[in-house]
Amino acid sequence: MLRTLLLGLGRAGAGLHLPVLARARATHPGLFAGRPVVGVDPGPRPVPGGGPPGPGADRLVVAESLQRARRHLDPAVTVVHLCTPPAVRGALLEEAAQLGYRRFVVEKPLAADRTALRRVLEVVDRHGLRVEVVSPWLHSALTDRLATLLATVGEVRSVTVTQDKARFRRSLTGGSHTHAFEVEVPHALGVLLRLLGDAEVREASWTDLRLGERVVPHMGGARLTLRHGGGAFGRVHCDLTSPVRRRRITVDAADGVRLVGHYPVAQDDDVARLDLWRDGRRTRELFEDDALHRCLVAAYHRFAGDDPPGAAGGLEVHARTVELLDDARRSAAGDALPPLPAPLSPEARHAG
DSSP states (O other): OBEEEEEOOSIIIIIIIHHHHHHHHHHOTTTBOSSOEEEEOOSSSOOOTTOOSSTTGGGEEEESSHHHHHTTOOGGGEEEEEOSOGGGHHHHHHHHHHTTOOEEEEOSSSOSSHHHHHHHHHHHHHHTOEEEEOOGGGGOHHHHHHHHHHTTSOOEEEEEEEEEEEOHHHHHTOOSOSSGGGTTHHHHHHHHHHHHOOEEEEEEEEEEEEETTEEEEEEEEEEEEEEETTSOEEEEEEETEEEEEEEEEEEEEGGGOEEEEEOOOBTTBOEEEEEEEETTEEEEEEEEOOHHHHHHHHHHHHHHSOOOOGGGOSHHHHHHHHHHHHHHHHHHTTOOOOOOOOOOOHHHHHOO
């Protein structure tokens, strides 16, 4: 059975991973060790006392550093959740690997840009790490259903993902992201790569977040257009100033066929919806879709054995997502896009 080291106790670590781990431990007792999660906050404001409030907090022991955490944990049976900003992933991955840890769950995106990605993959290769990237949408029941239906609807012409929510407070108080492409867009890119194959950036733009006299550059929203290898277009529209939360995916195919899916938008309601229009008729499906729970449980199952990556892919799809995000950032900033990257090493392609 596996234990957990939570590296980063902010929104992702304490707010998302910790409560999902609490549920997963209850539903899969043979997979997770019955010992507390150990947490380390490497940021400037460490969590005081016995950890953050909320579900799972009573099963958390906070250590002052990775070295102190090592006293509580055996790396041979420990999974490290790396829930820190993407810009510092490589350094913390190296530090944890030097302490003997080999299994990692890394928050999206895998890295901040191509340069950081190369460092992360070099650490993975050198230490022989097994890495799973947090990718709820790739493990989503809705995405699985879309992938099945796309084989029956004929030529797909475009897939459009809309990701809207208000993100004023976190952006205005600093946060861990430097532009809107890092917030929601990685979820959409992973799905587009799975459904339509590899792509190149055609257009990208961002807007500033404004509230009164306060301005946060590049954090108001993002728009992205991709051209996929098969000819279809992938589009992402993300508004981080929207009063309405929306996670919608629309597939337009030949002969007027349209699929419209809605991913769950709240942690307390995990039901997804899918509408299919064909031959003038609409059919609707509703199904449970606790995607982050599925993602983490699947990762631990793979760590516990030698299961293949499955539909979510290995590191290759997540590395390609970082490259496309970097291209989008450069395009939005008016910079020339870099040449195509060298292929990943076989070790990096199959890590995780």
